[in-house]
Amino acid sequence: MHGRVKLKSTAQQEEEKRKEREKKLKVYVATRDACFNKRKEGAMDDEALQLTQQLLSANPDFATLWNYRREILTHLETVKEQEEVQKKYDAELSFLETCLRVNPKSYGCWYHRGWVCDRQPKPNWARELALCDECLALDDRNFHCWDYRRMVVKASGVPVDQELQFTDRLIGSNFSNYSSWHYRSTLLPLLQPESPDAPAPAPGACPPTSSPPNSPHTHSHRVCEEQLLKEYELVQNAFFTDPNDQSAWFYYRWLLGRAEREEMISCVYMTREGERVVVGFSRPVNAQGVGLMLILDGKPQRVQWRSAPPAARHTPVWICELPPGSISDLNNEHNLTIIWTEKHTQRECALYTGRAESWCRDSATDQELFRSELSVEKTSVLQSELQSCNQLLELEPENKWCLLTIVLLMRALDPLGYEKETLNHFQKLKEVDSMRTNYYSDLCSKFMIENTILKMEYAEVRVFSISDKNLTTLCHLDQLLLVTHMNLCTNQLSRIPPHFSMLQCLEVLEVNDNVLESLEGLHSLPKLEELSLKNNKISSLSQLRPLASCTKLSHLDLRGNPVTQTENIAAELAQLLPSVTDLML
Numbered sequence: 001m002h003g004r005v006k007l008k009s010t011a012q013q014e015e016e017k018r019k020e021r022e023k024k025l026k027v028y029v030a031t032r033d034a035c036f037n038k039r040k041e042g043a044m045d046d047e048a049l050q051l052t053q054q055l056l057s058a059n060p061d062f063a064t065l066w067n068y069r070r071e072i073l074t075h076l077e078t079v080k081e082q083e084e085v086q087k088k089y090d091a092e093l094s095f096l097e098t099c100l101r102v103n104p105k106s107y108g109c110w111y112h113r114g115w116v117c118d119r120q121p122k123p124n125w126a127r128e129l130a131l132c133d134e135c136l137a138l139d140d141r142n143f144h145c146w147d148y149r150r151m152v153v154k155a156s157g158v159p160v161d162q163e164l165q166f167t168d169r170l171i172g173s174n175f176s177n178y179s180s181w182h183y184r185s186t187l188l189p190l191l192q193p194e195s196p197d198a199p200a201p202a203p204g205a206c207p208p209t210s211s212p213p214n215s216p217h218t219h220s221h222r223v224c225e226e227q228l229l230k231e232y233e234l235v236q237n238a239f240f241t242d243p244n245d246q247s248a249w250f251y252y253r254w255l256l257g258r259a260e261r262e263e264m265i266s267c268v269y270m271t272r273e274g275e276r277v278v279v280g281f282s283r284p285v286n287a288q289g290v291g292l293m294l295i296l297d298g299k300p301q302r303v304q305w306r307s308a309p310p311a312a313r314h315t316p317v318w319i320c321e322l323p324p325g326s327i328s329d330l331n332n333e334h335n336l337t338i339i340w341t342e343k344h345t346q347r348e349c350a351l352y353t354g355r356a357e358s359w360c361r362d363s364a365t366d367q368e369l370f371r372s373e374l375s376v377e378k379t380s381v382l383q384s385e386l387q388s389c390n391q392l393l394e395l396e397p398e399n400k401w402c403l404l405t406i407v408l409l410m411r412a413l414d415p416l417g418y419e420k421e422t423l424n425h426f427q428k429l430k431e432v433d434s435m436r437t438n439y440y441s442d443l444c445s446k447f448m449i450e451n452t453i454l455k456m457e458y459a460e461v462r463v464f465s466i467s468d469k470n471l472t473t474l475c476h477l478d479q480l481l482l483v484t485h486m487n488l489c490t491n492q493l494s495r496i497p498p499h500f501s502m503l504q505c506l507e508v509l510e511v512n513d514n515v516l517e518s519l520e521g522l523h524s525l526p527k528l529e530e531l532s533l534k535n536n537k538i539s540s541l542s543q544l545r546p547l548a549s550c551t552k553l554s555h556l557d558l559r560g561n562p563v564t565q566t567e568n569i570a571a572e573l574a575q576l577l578p579s580v581t582d583l584m585l
Contacts, residue, residue, distance in 0.1 A: 031055055039068050044075040053095055060099040060106040070115060082121050089120045097131070104135055110144040114151050125156035140170060140177045160191045175238040181251035192227035229381050231255055236388060239401065243392060249401035256408045265347040266316075267361035267481055268338050269505065272330065272351070274526060275322040277303075278504045279338055280361075280481050287318040291341035296326060297334055309498040310524060316478040317502040330354055357505075359482055382413055398432040407447075415451055422447060441472040441492070453479050462505070467491065477502045484527075489513055494537075496521035511536070512557075517543065524549045535560035541572055548576055557584040 035051040049072055052065045073092070077085050093116060099109045117123045132149040135142055153163060164187045170180040223231070232255065238248035267280035277294065279287070287305040294301045303320040307313070327334050333353050339346040349360040386409040393402050407425050410418035426444040430437045452466045453476060463485045471491035477499050480486075485508045493514040500521030508530040509522075516536035522528070523546040531553060538544065539562040547553055556577065558564055564585045566572070573583060 028055065028058065035065065035068070039071075044072045048072055056099055057095075057102070060103045060109050063108055066108045066112050070112070073116075073119075077119070086121050089116050092116050100135070104139060105142055105144055107144055110148045114148060117152075117155070123155075125152055128152045129156070129158065136170070140174060141179055143179070146179050146183065160187050163187055164191055171234075171238070175241055176245045176247050178247040178250065181247050185251065185254050188223045188227060188231070192224045225378060228255065229377075232381060232385055236385070240388075240392060243396045243399050243402060246401060249405060252405060253408060256405075256412055263343055264345055265338055265340055267359065268336065268347050268349040269357070269359040269481060270327065270334075270336055270349055270351055271357040272327050273356060275324065275327050276504075276526070277320050277322060277336065277338075278308075278481065279318050280478055281316045281318075284312075284314040284316050285318075286314050292318070293339040293341060294320065294322075295337040295339065296322065301326075308504065308524070309501045309521070311498070315499070315502075317481060317504070319504065327351060330356070361482075379413065382409055385409055386413065400429055400433040403429050403432070411447065415447070416454060419448075419451055438472070441470065445469075445471045445473045446475050449474070449476055456483075463487075473497075474500065481505065484508070486510070494518070498523070501525060519543055519546050522546045522550065526550075526552065528553050530555040532557040533561060534558075537561065538563045541566065541569070541576065544573070544576065551579055553577060553579050555582040556580045559584055 031051055031054055035048065035055060038048045038051065049069065052069045052072075056062060056065050056069075073088065076088060080088070093113065096109055096113045096116070099106060103109070113128075117125075117128060129149070129152055132145055132152065135145045136149075139145075152158070164184065167180045167184040167187065170177050171184070174180075232252075235248050235252045235255065239245070239252065242248075262282060263285075264282045265279060266282045267278075269278040269280075270276070279292070287307070292305060294303050301322060303322065305318045305320050307315045308317040308319055309315065331353060334351040336349045336351065337346055338349075347360055349358055351358040386406065389402055389406045389409060393399065393406065396402055403425050407422050410422055415422075423444070426440050429440045433440070448466060448469050448471065452464065456464055462483050464480055464483045465485075465487040467487050468490040471488065471493055474488075474493065474497055477497075480503055482505050483503060484505050486503070486506060487510045489510050489512040491514050493511065493516060495516065495518035496511070498521050501523050503525060505527055506525055507527050509528060510532045512532050512534040514536050516533065516538060519533075519538070522531070528550045529552050531547070531550075532555075534557050538558065541563065544563070547556070556573075563569065570583065570585060573580065
């Protein structure tokens with residue numbers, strides 16, 4: 001037995017580890033208590049710095065200790081010479097590097113490092129940028145490091161083209177680097193902005209992106225067409241290399257994104273009935289805080305704006321009532337002007353003799369809402385992109401990213417012409433990616449509603465009909481402000497959303513053969529007269545209470561709903577909805 005190493009049993013090893021952990025914990029707790037006592041006493045000395053350093057070296061995510069440490073360093077700035085302060089902060093940066101080795105994704109470490117550099121008399125930004133390079137080489141998805149890098153770039157004035165080259169290197173070494181693709185999307189609009197004289201943005205134009213704060217470069221929301229075409233080629237190389245990686249596909253979707261609409265008054269509607277004015281905006285706004293003025297026949301009016309839906313603070317539709325007797329007489333003609341002082345824009349509307357209502361809107365605005373005009377060159381490029389994606393789909397027939405991108409390209413090129421193919425692709429997406437069926441159903445519903453709005457615009461009618469399309473959600477209702485008749489029968493709608501109250505002109509609504517359980521959006525619809533809810537899932541009287549605010553409702557069809565089996569339902573409804581004279585149960 002001589003010469004053999006005596007091995008300890010597992011139980012003995014575990015016991016020794018437990019005792020060691022217990023010993024370390026006692027030391028940690030004692031140091032923490034001592035540190036807290038010093039802070040309570042207001043101590044701002046080197047010993048306190050040493051205690052916090054000891055604790056943070058073991059646990060860099062102790063936020064209270066970083067706060068105490070900043071308090072101490074701020075105090076030392078007032079009692080020490082600048083050279084000593086510089087040395088203190090240099091030592092602090094070295095200490096932070098040791099903490100980052102313990103946890104490279106410690107928010108406290110990165111924030112404190114930025115605080116130190118911001119207060120240093122002579123920060124070494126080149127060193128900080130090199131540190132970011134090193135950390136991102138170890139983990140290219142270290143989001144705290146990416147945030148810190150943006151701060152360094154902002155503070156040191158690193159040229160945008162230099163940062164773009166940095167993303168080139170990272171993407172070149174790893175197409176799956178999502179953070180680099182995202183960073184690229186914030187840099188390109190700064191480096192290659194679209195000309196201010198350029199025509200209306202096409203579907204390939206970039207949506208607004210965040211840029212490094214205080215950037216010396218002019219901020220632009222879009223990328224110039226020449227650069228955009230180059231980006232298509234770059235990203236195509238990425239997803240042909242690895243079709244199942246989502247990073248490049250997400251960037252591609254950004255490239256295909258529609259630019260945000262110009263902020264403007266898109267529609268003004270006025271009616272003698274109720275002497276009401278409805279204003280539609282191109283984007284949600286707070287009308288009570290944006291400087292909205294109403295001038296009737298040359299005289300400013302004091303009115304109270306209310307939102308639709310009622311509880312919304314930011315919404316694209318706002319309503320007001322004019323003073324009694326302002327426009328009620330059919331024999332008088334009136335001129336209305338709505339001025340949006342914040343955006344220096346206005347819209348006028350004339351109500352002629354004998355007319356009960358009038359409106360003014362820019363139809364081109366609605367036609368460009370979902371698809372802008374394409375240049376010949378861009379049309380050719382997008383057709384080529386579509387062809388390439390179709391080729392990839394032949395090789396990868398169940399690739400969900402490829403299928404979804406084909407849908408987006410089709411919508412950019414011709415949403416109505418490709419409607420049938422779009423529906424087929426959505427059906428395929430639900431099969432190959434069944435966990436996201438609801439997402440695809442909602443997205444398909446959105447696209448079908450957009451197509452129906454476009455068709456309605458081309459026909460110049462106020463009737464909106466989209467039945468038997470398996471709709472699961474309702475959207476773009478602010479574009480249906482003037483609609484009087486709506487048919488949503490035979491779909492999969494489970495609720496009428498609150499923003500449905502934007503439909504201030506709606507007179508007839510058919511929602512038969514859906515799965516409705518909530519009618520919360522059918523609130524304060526002043527012109528609604530006929531409502532058909534046959535074969536839904538309305539099961540209680542409380543679900544019908546929103547209809548009490550629709551004072552003109554006279555026809556209500558509830559056949560095929562569980563609520564019709566409620567005892568004394570007819571009497572209850574007569575009390576709840578006294579205006580209904582034609583009730584079908």
